[in-house]
Amino acid sequence: MNESFANFHQSNPFSTRYTAPGKTPFFFEKSFVQYIKASRPAKFQELFSRALGLGEDVRNSICLRYLVDQFESHSRRGQIVGAHGSGKTSLMLALKEELIKEGYEIFTWTLHDQARFLPDVFWTELQQFLQSVPVxxxxxxxxxxxxxxxxxxxxxxxxxxxxxxxxxxxxxxxxxxxxxxxxxxxxxxxxxxxxxxxxxxxxxxxxxxxxxxxxxxxxxxxxxxxxxxxxxxxxxxxxxxxxxxxxxxxxxxxxxxxxxxxxxxxxxxxxxxxxxxxxxxxxxxxxxxxxxxxxxxxxxxxxxxxxxxxxxxxxxxxxxxxxxxRRSLFEKKALFFDGFEQLSYVNRIIIRTFCRMNQLGLLLTTHKPAIGVPVLFRTIPSVEILRELLKFLLEEVDMGDEMSDSELETLLKNFHYDVREILFSMYDAYENYRLAPRDVREQIVRRYPR
Amino acid sequence: MYRKNEIGFESINASEKERIVVRLDGRGARLYYPGETLAGSYYLNEIRQPIETTEISVLWQTEGKGNEDVGVHAFWRLSVHDGDWIDPVQPGRFSVVLPQCPLSYDGAIVKIRWFVRVRVFLANDAQLVGEAPFRLGALPDPRTL
Known part of the structure; x- marks a missing residue:
């Protein structure tokens, strides 16, 4: 048995199988929990007790439940604002899971490749989604x-x-x-x-x-x-x-x-x-x-x-x-739109008006705040979040000591706070590490991409 | 606390154990050649909730920096709603003839992984997943080229 058989089960922890949105949890900063605790102590107590009862990750559960509460209190409208690769889609999918637990039905649409217009299939599928009510x-x-x-x-x-x-x-x-x-x-x-x-x-x-x-x-x-x-x-x-x-x-x-x-x-x-x-x-x-x-x-x-x-x-x-x-037929239905900033001005108005007209929930991810939709959360990568993410991805891999805060800060600055690009570079670094001879691995184990 | 799984991630407790064990028959190296019969069994440990459905699939999946590709070679589904009898105590068996391609590959840009996946759907809408990877074919390791 050669070496490849012994290691065939090892996947690259930075492959899209593990790093794609929805495959990793969205990590919140501790400061956000403290903000919830300070601003709404009664709500914090309720969410804290609930998180303990469910046996879930307490911090993420509190934050997600708080955002769901904010989403519902704003007439089921909201937007997640952040730069490219900052975790907007991950947070949106995490909220989607929470809302599904609450009985919501979610229609998700993602725009790619600078698509400025909505295709016909979007309206067709959305109408099918809306008509899937028993009434x-x-x-x-x-x-x-x-x-x-x-x-x-x-x-x-x-x-x-x-x-x-x-x-x-x-x-x-x-x-x-x-x-x-x-x-x-x-x-x-x-x-x-x-x-x-x-x-x-x-x-x-x-x-x-x-x-x-x-x-x-x-x-x-x-x-x-x-x-x-x-x-x-x-x-x-x-x-x-x-x-x-x-x-x-x-x-x-x-x-x-x-x-x-x-x-x-x-x-x-x-x-x-x-x-x-x-x-x-x-x-x-x-x-x-x-x-x-x-x-x-x-x-x-x-x-x-x-x-x-x-x-x-x-x-x-x-x-x-x-x-x-008289309550809306779509009280428990929501449209999640990923990449809202790519749409043209007219299409943005159509989407918002359509959701308002039908009282359909709307959650957007966008680079810049869209007019008329309350901002639920601003995703800003930080050293704390990156450390949590790397710890999650590398939990089964022995990569030596953890990176220091200064190293992570340098990493974020070099990649313009784009976590997605950092993970792609980590993928290449891990492949170099994995394919290198054993003695070289020990030398490059701490040579993170710059 | 979170843990990675085959679907994505799940929130776990520290005391949680592996509850689905998949074992493959063969030579121990989990190396199979095209046209060979892959057989194995799966065990369900300490599952207290009633089981509604059990799915067994033999599939391959790509890994890399781009989009994933998945192909299901064989699939079995046992459901109590269809009148199937699912005994959590007795191990389940599966057997399938492996195809000619795609062969397992362990490259730097893309990887092709074969594995057997057992997914159990419980009555409380929870899912449990067990997985056993294996190699199809004997393509050379890129490190040896």
Whole structure:
């Protein structure tokens, strides 16, 4: 048996098998734990107890759980900012694991080779990901606003309403858009679907099932009349808002058709409506102050759009159970986007608007902070992190004494704090060490790449 | 505390032991030639959780600085959901005829490694992995060239 047989099981510890993102844990500095302890002591106690109970690495568990908490408190939005090779993707994958444990479904997309535009397959796969919910979801609500004529748009809306509420439901909408009503509603067409409770009125629905669409002259008056007849009105706003988002908002009461859905349903381009429901929720409107574009303010949007007047008040007065039903379909779904800085300006806006419109979680990794997304963490390689990483990778390899802080600091400076390049150089150094004769190995064991 | 494993890494306790042992039949050097039959057995030690699925695979994998490449030569799956009987006390057996290529290679830029991997899925969604590397073919060592 020659020497190669004795050593055939030895892998290079710096090969991508071990160093690729997700193959190694993300190491946090002690100072970050101290920051958590100082800034939020109660939260630290909770996370510390939990980490001890789970038997995991305490420091990483606390830090990851803290970042998950920050991610959720910022309306499930965040970004990881850092230089090339600083561990952004590793941290993102570590957070992905934590979120999956919390019941999240994650759609991850990675951009490479300076791809500035999103391919069609991205939207296809994202739509498949979003539609993988057990609740019916009209696909038209998931795409950016289509380019079509107003007639096509209205007919598509009618088809969608029939698709949603069934053929038995009476569909009353704007057959022809009244200019005054449009002006009043801010360009948002409002449909009203009524469900008859009394069986004796069922034959009257035959007119509705024939597709006859009645124009609403006065929405408030018709509702009062319908209430007097014992009907329960269902209405939905279906149109564009100021930001150009295309969506559907139901403004009905708690009973009726929507009650039959098994899953809580909500489709609200205006996330601020959640703050009405959950006062303890830390979804901060203040976080949106740094938005420079495509942001929708709750008051302005509510007053200027179809949510004004009765519709908006109706939402506010609806009971808590109905608000739960209105919660986003994608409450536990998130999009993780790696390499966000490579996208063009327009594509960045589309991604952010799309996630905001659908209340889909969004986590980015980028070199520079993107506007409108809170920064969760800034990855900065340090001597402490590099030492932990090398210790992890070389745990089964006897490489002599550990490197000193000055050596690691020199290594970081020579490679411009790019840990990925350091690991690549370590790979070559290890191969030189492994292939060298035994006496030479002892000489080069401490000759780290410069 | 973390430990590297075949998938990536896992958080472990210091007292945790190897719970899957894979043994290969043969001459002891774990050297096999193309067309030869590879046989072996695997043992599950101290697994207290119910086992749902056991996967045995014979595969090769590249190593290097670039992207990895993986090829699965043989794969068996035993699952209690499919009516298979998984006895954690009794060792499991496997046997397969090895292919002609790719041969094991231990270069500086790229390496090709063959191994037998046993993966156990427990009822608590945990995974246990055991691995036994071997060489296919007898390509010369780059150090001897």
């Amino acid at each position: 019916f979801l009209p696909s038209k609500c998931l795409l950016p606003p289509p380019v079509m004529s107003k007639e096509e748009y209205l007919s598509q809306q009618r088809r969608s309403m029939v698709e949603i509420f069934g053929k038995d439901a009476e569909l009353r909408g704007n057959a022809t858009v009244d200019s005054q009503a449009e002006k009043k509603n801010g360009g948002v067409e409002e449909f009203s679907v009524s469900e008859t409770d009394a069986p004796k009125e069922a034959p009257n629905d035959s007119d509705a099932s024939s597709g006859d669409v009645n124009e609403e002259v006065d929405d408030k008056t018709s509702r009062e009349q319908a209430d007097a007849r014992g009907e329960r009105n269902k209405s939905a706003v279906f149109g564009f808002n100021e930001a150009g988002n295309f969506g559907l908002r139901k403004t009905s009461d708690a009973g009726g058709l929507f009650k039959e859905l098994d899953e809580p349903i909500k489709f609200a381009p205006f996330k601020e409506l959640d703050s009405v429901d959950d006062l303890d929720d830390e979804t901060s409107v203040a976080d949106d102050d740094d938005e420079e574009y495509d942001e929708v303010e709750i008051v302005e949007a509510a007053t200027a759009q179809g949510l004004s007047g009765d519709s908006f008040r109706e939402i506010l007065s609806t009971d808590a159970k109905d608000f739960d039903r």
